[in-house]
Amino acid sequence: MNASQNDAVPMRFGEGKISGYLAAFLGMMGLGGVLCFHFPWLLTTPELTSRLSVETLRRLLLAVLVFAFVLGLTNFLIGRHRALGYAGMLAATAAVLLGGATVQPSGATAISVAPLGLDSLLLGLLFNALLFVPLERIFPLRREQLVLRAEWTTDLAYFALANLLVSVLLTITTATGPLVFGWAVSPVVQGWVRSQPMPVQFLEMLVVADLAQYALHRRLHEHPLLWRIHAVHHSAVTMDWLAGSRLHLLEVMLTRTTVFVPLYLLGFSREVLYTYIGFVSLHAVLIHANLGVSFGPLRYLVATPLYHHWHHSADPAVVNRNYAVHLPVIDYLFGTYHQPARFPDSYGLVGETVPPGLWAQHLYPLSGRRAPTAPDHVATDTPARRAGIDEGRRR
Numbered sequence: 001m002n003a004s005q006n007d008a009v010p011m012r013f014g015e016g017k018i019s020g021y022l023a024a025f026l027g028m029m030g031l032g033g034v035l036c037f038h039f040p041w042l043l044t045t046p047e048l049t050s051r052l053s054v055e056t057l058r059r060l061l062l063a064v065l066v067f068a069f070v071l072g073l074t075n076f077l078i079g080r081h082r083a084l085g086y087a088g089m090l091a092a093t094a095a096v097l098l099g100g101a102t103v104q105p106s107g108a109t110a111i112s113v114a115p116l117g118l119d120s121l122l123l124g125l126l127f128n129a130l131l132f133v134p135l136e137r138i139f140p141l142r143r144e145q146l147v148l149r150a151e152w153t154t155d156l157a158y159f160a161l162a163n164l165l166v167s168v169l170l171t172i173t174t175a176t177g178p179l180v181f182g183w184a185v186s187p188v189v190q191g192w193v194r195s196q197p198m199p200v201q202f203l204e205m206l207v208v209a210d211l212a213q214y215a216l217h218r219r220l221h222e223h224p225l226l227w228r229i230h231a232v233h234h235s236a237v238t239m240d241w242l243a244g245s246r247l248h249l250l251e252v253m254l255t256r257t258t259v260f261v262p263l264y265l266l267g268f269s270r271e272v273l274y275t276y277i278g279f280v281s282l283h284a285v286l287i288h289a290n291l292g293v294s295f296g297p298l299r300y301l302v303a304t305p306l307y308h309h310w311h312h313s314a315d316p317a318v319v320n321r322n323y324a325v326h327l328p329v330i331d332y333l334f335g336t337y338h339q340p341a342r343f344p345d346s347y348g349l350v351g352e353t354v355p356p357g358l359w360a361q362h363l364y365p366l367s368g369r370r371a372p373t374a375p376d377h378v379a380t381d382t383p384a385r386r387a388g389i390d391e392g393r394r395r
């Protein structure tokens with residue numbers, strides 16, 4: 001599927017689709033939010049709920065439900081695509097009947113590992129959609145690209161899966177360090193690391209985490225079996241705020257564990273770790289976004305959409321560049337840096353096809369078909385090629 005197929009029918013104000021989709025989205029969010037209050041032991045993440053006050057969440061719920069009804073009504077008055085508006089108002093009505101914004105938190109407390117992080121999914125989706133959808137409309141890289149482009153449901157499913165399993169994934173990730181590397185902990189080293197000012201710890205964490213990510217990411221590209229797992233991420237042909245969510249669960253676990261182990265051994269303070277997790281969740285979305293912003297000289301210091309979009313380039317001459325997730329200097333030092341002033345023309349795999357859909361893509365590494373590009377995926381890095389690429393036209 002190519003990018004041009006994605007963008008056949010743009011939505012316009014006044015035809016009922018925008019109000020309909022928004023009403024349905026917010027209605028579902030409201031209903032999910034109320035359910036989180038009723039079943040916290042099943043649907044909420046202890047790491048998240050303990051950091052947010054009930055009053056804040058209730059106010060947010062009220063705003064979501066009010067907008068769901070207003071947009072549902074708008075959709076009804078426009079009179080087209082009413083099914084979406086009805087679905088939104090139905091979900092919002094169910095949320096109100098179940099307590100709405102005055103819902104009382106259930107007395108049941110969340111257990112240490114929540115089975116499903118519905119709160120993480122709802123808050124993450126609301127925050128990212130509210131931030132990035134308008135930004136991608138105001139500063140688009142590809143103006144013609146739709147919000148609901150091809151395969152958006154697949155990437156939304158990936159976003160939902162990773163968030164619903166957030167607590168389980170966190171437990172697996174944080175258990176590996178003490179279990180396997182507990183013997184290597186040095187109280188002296190950890191005490192020294194923790195005694196440093198927070199900003200210094202944060203910068204050190206960024207470097208350590210990105211060195212670990214660089215090493216693993218490069219291995220994911222160079223080892224044939226690991227590549228089949230990582231190829232799922234590279235199968236996205238459209239870059240936007242949702243595209244980065246497309247990650248095989250095995251890769252999510254591998255990456256988080258690989259990053260967490262050195263951070264655990266060095267013993268950074270918990271506050272710095274939480275700040276880093278907040279930064280990563282925002283930065284990972286940003287670098288995939290459909291944003292045509294250059295970020296000026298900042299783009300040499302921190303990875304921006306331009307930098308990571310080149311990692312996803314479908315140009316056979318530019319594969320296997322820009323492995324670093326945060327700091328371009330790491331690629332520069334290891335000879336895999338590539339950042340011309342223009343964005344790539346297209347994204348996706350080179351000479352390989354990954355099946356569509358979350359479940360088929362999760363089975364892809366086991367499918368037994370040999371990945372045709374795994375051994376050849378390492379591009380020969382010649383000055384001529386580099387020059388040819390870097391002389392490309394500016395978008």
Ligand SMILES: [Zn+2]
Nearest residue numbers: 217221230311
């Ligand atoms: Zn990659």
Ligand SMILES: [Zn+2]
Nearest residue numbers: 233244288308
């Ligand atoms: Zn990516």
